[in-house]
Amino acid sequence: MGRQYLLYGAVMLEIEIDGQAAQVAEGSTVIEAAHQLGIYIPHFCYHKKLSIAANCRMCLVQVEKAPKPMPACATPVSPGMKIFTHSDMAIKAQKGVMEFLLINHPLDCPICDQGGECQLQDLAVGYGSSASRYQEEKRVVSNKDLGPLVSTDMTRCINCTRCVRFTQEIAGVMELGQAFRGEFAEIMPFVEKTVDSELSGNIIDLCPVGALTSKPFRFGARTWELSRRKSVSPHDGLGSNLIVQVLHNKVLRVLPLENEEINECWLSDKDRFSYEGLNSEQRLTKPMVKQDGKWIEADWAAALDYVSHALRDIAAKDGAESIGALLSPHATLEELYLAQKLLRGIGSENVDFRLRHSDFSADGKRAGTPWLGMKVAEVDKLDRVLLVGSFVRKDQPLLAQRLRKAVKRGARVSVLHASDDDLLFKPFAKAIAAPSQLPRLLAEVVKAAAESKGVAADAALSAIVPGESARKIAESLLEARQGAILLGNYAQQHPQAATLQALGHQLAEIAGIRLGFLGEAANSVGGYVAEALPKGQGLNAAQMLAQPRKAYVLLGTEPEMDTADGRAALAALEQAKTVVALTAFKSAAMLDYADVLLPIAPFAETSGTFVSTEGRVQSFYAVTKPQGDTRPGWKVLRVLGNLLEVAGFDYESSEQIRDEVLAGQDGFVSGLDNAASGVSLTLDVAASTFERVADVPLYFADALVRRAPSLQAARDAVAPTARLNAASLSSLGIAAGSLVRVRQGDASVQLLAELDGAVADGCVRIAAAHVDTVSLGAMFGSLSVERA
Amino acid sequence: MLSESSLKKIDREVAKYPAAQKQSAVMAALAIAQDEKGWLDKDTIACVADYLGMAPVAVYEVASFYNMYDLEPVGKYKLTVCTNLPCALSGGAHAAEYVKEKLGVDFNQTTADGRFTLKEGECLGACGDAPVMLVNNKRMCSFMTPMQIDKLIEECK
Ligand code: SF4
Ligand code: FES
Ligand code: FES
Numbered sequence: 001m002g003r004q005y006l007l008y009g010a011v012m013l014e015i016e017i018d019g020q021a022a023q024v025a026e027g028s029t030v031i032e033a034a035h036q037l038g039i040y041i042p043h044f045c046y047h048k049k050l051s052i053a054a055n056c057r058m059c060l061v062q063v064e065k066a067p068k069p070m071p072a073c074a075t076p077v078s079p080g081m082k083i084f085t086h087s088d089m090a091i092k093a094q095k096g097v098m099e100f101l102l103i104n105h106p107l108d109c110p111i112c113d114q115g116g117e118c119q120l121q122d123l124a125v126g127y128g129s130s131a132s133r134y135q136e137e138k139r140v141v142s143n144k145d146l147g148p149l150v151s152t153d154m155t156r157c158i159n160c161t162r163c164v165r166f167t168q169e170i171a172g173v174m175e176l177g178q179a180f181r182g183e184f185a186e187i188m189p190f191v192e193k194t195v196d197s198e199l200s201g202n203i204i205d206l207c208p209v210g211a212l213t214s215k216p217f218r219f220g221a222r223t224w225e226l227s228r229r230k231s232v233s234p235h236d237g238l239g240s241n242l243i244v245q246v247l248h249n250k251v252l253r254v255l256p257l258e259n260e261e262i263n264e265c266w267l268s269d270k271d272r273f274s275y276e277g278l279n280s281e282q283r284l285t286k287p288m289v290k291q292d293g294k295w296i297e298a299d300w301a302a303a304l305d306y307v308s309h310a311l312r313d314i315a316a317k318d319g320a321e322s323i324g325a326l327l328s329p330h331a332t333l334e335e336l337y338l339a340q341k342l343l344r345g346i347g348s349e350n351v352d353f354r355l356r357h358s359d360f361s362a363d364g365k366r367a368g369t370p371w372l373g374m375k376v377a378e379v380d381k382l383d384r385v386l387l388v389g390s391f392v393r394k395d396q397p398l399l400a401q402r403l404r405k406a407v408k409r410g411a412r413v414s415v416l417h418a419s420d421d422d423l424l425f426k427p428f429a430k431a432i433a434a435p436s437q438l439p440r441l442l443a444e445v446v447k448a449a450a451e452s453k454g455v456a457a458d459a460a461l462s463a464i465v466p467g468e469s470a471r472k473i474a475e476s477l478l479e480a481r482q483g484a485i486l487l488g489n490y491a492q493q494h495p496q497a498a499t500l501q502a503l504g505h506q507l508a509e510i511a512g513i514r515l516g517f518l519g520e521a522a523n524s525v526g527g528y529v530a531e532a533l534p535k536g537q538g539l540n541a542a543q544m545l546a547q548p549r550k551a552y553v554l555l556g557t558e559p560e561m562d563t564a565d566g567r568a569a570l571a572a573l574e575q576a577k578t579v580v581a582l583t584a585f586k587s588a589a590m591l592d593y594a595d596v597l598l599p600i601a602p603f604a605e606t607s608g609t610f611v612s613t614e615g616r617v618q619s620f621y622a623v624t625k626p627q628g629d630t631r632p633g634w635k636v637l638r639v640l641g642n643l644l645e646v647a648g649f650d651y652e653s654s655e656q657i658r659d660e661v662l663a664g665q666d667g668f669v670s671g672l673d674n675a676a677s678g679v680s681l682t683l684d685v686a687a688s689t690f691e692r693v694a695d696v697p698l699y700f701a702d703a704l705v706r707r708a709p710s711l712q713a714a715r716d717a718v719a720p721t722a723r724l725n726a727a728s729l730s731s732l733g734i735a736a737g738s739l740v741r742v743r744q745g746d747a748s749v750q751l752l753a754e755l756d757g758a759v760a761d762g763c764v765r766i767a768a769a770h771v772d773t774v775s776l777g778a779m780f781g782s783l784s785v786e787r788a
Numbered sequence: 789m790l791s792e793s794s795l796k797k798i799d800r801e802v803a804k805y806p807a808a809q810k811q812s813a814v815m816a817a818l819a820i821a822q823d824e825k826g827w828l829d830k831d832t833i834a835c836v837a838d839y840l841g842m843a844p845v846a847v848y849e850v851a852s853f854y855n856m857y858d859l860e861p862v863g864k865y866k867l868t869v870c871t872n873l874p875c876a877l878s879g880g881a882h883a884a885e886y887v888k889e890k891l892g893v894d895f896n897q898t899t900a901d902g903r904f905t906l907k908e909g910e911c912l913g914a915c916g917d918a919p920v921m922l923v924n925n926k927r928m929c930s931f932m933t934p935m936q937i938d939k940l941i942e943e944c945k
Contacts, residue, residue: 168843177845179852190845191830 015081030072030083031059041085042094042123044101044208045160046073049265050169056101056160058123060093061085069093091127098127103134104183105209106155113151114210116223120158141186147194148713149201149269151218157187157211163203170266171197172404172424187211196715198397198698201272205255205265216276216710217253221245229623230257232610233271234330234603235702236396237519238262238376239612240271244604244623251275251604251624261377262612268397269714270698270705275604277585277707284586284599285628295591300629304636307596308643310578311346314551320347324544326563327353327532328556329521330702331633332608334657335600336523337530338637338649339555345646349538350549353527355557356489356520356696356768358564358780360540361679362498368673369528370492370501372613373484373516380405384480384513385413386445386473388500389438390488393423394698394716396518396613400424414473416441417490418693419765420758429472432760435693435780436685438491439499443683444470445477446503449510452478458506460681474511483513489520489696493564495685495780502679515674519613521702522603526611529669530661545569551578555633556600558703560589561769567747567777582633585703599630602704606632607654615668619658690728692744693765694779700769720767722785723756728764732785739788742766744776750788789835794824798839810840814850818857819925827858855909856925862905863898865944868922869932871908874915883919883932884908890941903944 010025017034024033029052034041044056054074061072064082069089084090102124109115141154161178164187168174175195179188189195195203204214226245233240241257254275256267263271287303288295298306314322325343327336336353343351354360372379379402393400404425407413412428420432431441448466450457452474457464466474477483485507491500501515508515519525527533534540539547545559545568552573559569573579573593581594584602591597600606605626609619626632634654641649651657662669699705699717711717722740724732734740736755741748742764749772759765768779776783790798801816817836818828825832828851830844837844851857858866869884888894891904898905912920917930921940929940 174843174846177843177849179845179849181853188845190834190843190848193845 013079017083030075041072050165057097062087062089095127104139112210113213119208148710151213151215156209162206171199201269220252221247231620232618234522237524237613249624274705274708277704280707282585288597290595318550322550323348324350324549325553329353331556333526334654335633336532337661340532349534352541353532355541355563356493358495359497362676365676365678367675368671370517371672373514376614382406382482383411384483386485388416388487389491391695395489412476418760431469434687434691436687439496440683442503445473446507448474477511480513486516488518496682498679499681501676522610545572548572554581560774565778566774600633601626601630609658615672688782689762690764693763694768696769697767720770720773721754722751723754723765725759741788744783811842827861866905868907868909870920872911875918878918880919
């Protein structure tokens, strides 16, 4: 890091590498200069995204006038420097280093997962000799348990410390270190700890040897047997680019496809390991119809016929408005578009993809589609940020990584939230309060900013008196050259989400900064583009549950997990006459409430498009054939459209659908705008004790990741507990670790009480989207806690 | 977990560095912690890490790098014999053998009565005084002939 300033008009130096003249920026290293010329210098510890360690010595080159070979990764260029990467001196040095590296290496390539994609193996072919002169004993290093994702064979480690530097510099917390010294040096986590970072899988890619490999993939295949196909991650709003590796029509591994503008060379563990869910036993591979309470497998024609008749009957008898559609924000743009077109075609406006939202009062008042408000790559260039209601580290791990980068460069990031989670950087200022108080806190910041700048604040803020942290935050935002206020998933799911948006907009105007929404799901922007939300009299997601419909069409969602109120969702679905689920997976709950199950392809088995949080249009092809009788969702919806005689359903390909939706918007969609006007601000919600703080844990956030066994074994997937701070626990007279009964409305569950100093006063943090807590109901609201 | 007085001592070390560079005091803090606890177990290391705002594994790196820090319990007297080359050439190896025989323990072992732990040390920067020994990390003993060693061990009873 810290070399980016090169981009901005640095002094250029004339140098020569292997006889080729080059102009390189002052401050570059020899290895960077060589890469610029397309000259390869062997290396292990050097990585363009990590600090320079210069400990492997593989990159030794000859520099004119230098008496000994120099490490190219750590030698800055100087004017007139002449470098020889292939001279006798250089080659001899490189071969010497290789001999030393191999002295203690087990040379067990035939049983090593890295074989075929190993930098050490490749370079040993070029620089190693065919036999070793070293006859003595080799050292052996014990393996470490790093958790369910990363497998270790530490004897293969060459101590390059890339993994250590990654945890420290990119993941934000040093979970690995190099203990002991000399011959005894070992890479290890702190005694008996695992590596729990949400970005941990990247150390597998970074490790230049087979010391760190993928546990889920272990011994799955040889790299050369796999075919590689490009795809896009279906999880958070970032739209990370993937290389999906396939053998015999089965996805065996997912790696990052480098894209500096999006995921750089990284992937979050969710993006990397969720593919395991594709091969889950819960995959639905045949259409199924419930007859007299019994599930029977049906062929597509019969199942679709059943669906079209059922929907027609209900529309005829009860009116089309008694049909509602809940669409997953992880569905493709094409699926979302066809689903809304179908519903509207049969006369219902009840369609929504914003399943976890609970405030829809901005509908009709938004100036455009909510989006990040900037390019993803601009996030690390921000210098002043206010993060409102966001579990960003878990919700968008790679955006959190970019924020950390910004902080390293001196950005001041302040936080306004219901939980003071560790973001792995020190916030400049923070205001932590119960969920109901977040709008008021933000209003304080707006007011403080207005006062400080001497402009008039919204009249609705007249009674607001800014507190100290609000002033501190406002002051910092007013200094911004590149500032932003970012609304996280939690803010978007908040019962006063519209107020937060309107206040955010006011603040952005006053401080001259940008307002952004961190994309909750792969198609959080795409859903708006596809118009997969109600207009006019149509019911939104919450209304469809509060005012139960006769029939529901579900697209790629398990509403008990994926909506703002899983309990209400279950009740609504159970009372419905017909529930049609287009889904890749079945679950016990679904078998209970659904009447027809239509197997549609998950992202890896269909072509489609995601519009990322920055509005970027990313289309992808299927990487494998659909399993069993599964069909791409767009095809199923097209046939349903035909059967229901809705006009304009004659698509031949998903591209045709995409072109119809996007109508010439290329690369990035238009109509992105985070302003909202005419929202009436709700600021005076009384706090209640206790209020629920419900996060959506990252490995429960969607149907695919919920079925990825290795992620489910990770620390981030522990079962929900009732988390309270010390003051709350003592006011209740409850000891951490004891069983408590939590009541929310007339629902109650038993959970373990856990001490969590980050939770705001008067709040209980209980995760949503988990079977254990579904029965509690809404993500927001008051609850009581008592000893069980 | 560390006593008030140890923490006070650590504070004094921390004060020697800029506020943002608390971790610079890690070596001193570990030495203070070891003085109090006798050796550095993982909780003590975690405690130092927490106090200095460092990752526990970063502190562990330091504690495991230097052999004056003990990651396992040691006897009342920890005798470290330098066996690096200059010492080895001037009687250091013999001194080590003599101590081993006298105490009946090997390197990294503690006598049955818990009194002595024998360690092999790195250059103590006093090669001219070889053979060189260190008692409890703090007391340097030069020219350790068998007679001197007898005297030292007698003293440590
Ligand atoms: S485990 Fe791999 S990445 Fe880490 S230091 Fe060893 S060789 Fe390097
Ligand atoms: S790459 Fe230069 S020393 Fe390792
Ligand atoms: S070698 Fe023993 S003190 Fe230097």
